[in-house]
Amino acid sequence: MKSRRTFIKKAGLVTVWGAISPALAQSGLATTTQIPVMGAEEIGFSQQPLPYLYSALEPVIDALTMEIHYTKHAAGYTKNLVDACAGEKVDTSKIKLTELLGRISTYSIKMRNNAGGHYNHEFFWQSLTPVRSGQTNKPSGSFMEAIVNQFGSFENFQTQFSDAARNRFGSGWAWLVKTTDGKLKIGSTPNQDNPLMDLSELKGTPLLGLDVWEHAYYLKYQNKRPDYIAACWSLFNWEVLERRYKNA
Numbered sequence: 001m002k003s004r005r006t007f008i009k010k011a012g013l014v015t016v017w018g019a020i021s022p023a024l025a026q027s028g029l030a031t032t033t034q035i036p037v038m039g040a041e042e043i044g045f046s047q048q049p050l051p052y053l054y055s056a057l058e059p060v061i062d063a064l065t066m067e068i069h070y071t072k073h074a075a076g077y078t079k080n081l082v083d084a085c086a087g088e089k090v091d092t093s094k095i096k097l098t099e100l101l102g103r104i105s106t107y108s109i110k111m112r113n114n115a116g117g118h119y120n121h122e123f124f125w126q127s128l129t130p131v132r133s134g135q136t137n138k139p140s141g142s143f144m145e146a147i148v149n150q151f152g153s154f155e156n157f158q159t160q161f162s163d164a165a166r167n168r169f170g171s172g173w174a175w176l177v178k179t180t181d182g183k184l185k186i187g188s189t190p191n192q193d194n195p196l197m198d199l200s201e202l203k204g205t206p207l208l209g210l211d212v213w214e215h216a217y218y219l220k221y222q223n224k225r226p227d228y229i230a231a232c233w234s235l236f237n238w239e240v241l242e243r244r245y246k247n248a
Helices: 002-011 022-027 063-087 097-102 109-126 141-151 154-167 225-232 238-247
Strands: 172-178 184-190 205-211
Touching: 063 109, 097 109, 109 205, 141 154, 141 184, 141 238, 154 172, 154 184, 154 205, 154 225, 205 238
Parallel strands: none
Antiparallel strands: 172 184, 172 205
């Protein structure tokens, strides 16, 4: 027990459950999947631990896909973002990631791809929560009212968002954003672009983003992207999304 406590202290994980990594959780040091989620506005330049186990999103997203997605694809974007910032003299202690994205057109393609890739994945992990057995996974309160007012019904919103994800040619993301005039808007972006970028056709504060790159779903769904999209509706963390909506 003493060596175990020493290890945890050295890792800086004594008091913050949100800092427990999936690797530690898998090893048995963490026994819960209900780890607090960091707010989207706090996304910085480093990769944060997942707020749940690799297996927590099954059966919708299998553990192997989750592990590869997080430790290889997303980690690669973070590493390359750090490299790009060093190469382009970006002082990450003096600029927020959202500010950098807001003027991404002034940076290299490497910066664009990896800043977007890093932000999008950190945002995505926080948008998901383990499947809640026996519960209807829908928003509530003012956020639900805004969805119904904008799209006519929650079902219409689901259809339009799913269509945006399904119809994005090649790799990319589907988004729900809140525009500067307070309206909700659905759209998609190619590759690792996002609505915070100054060169994006879709602009607004992201509330929900769905990864439709093949690496996000191919092991389980192969070429059946619509099946993956339909299944993900049971994973969206509406509590987090409503907080984003209120803060946007």
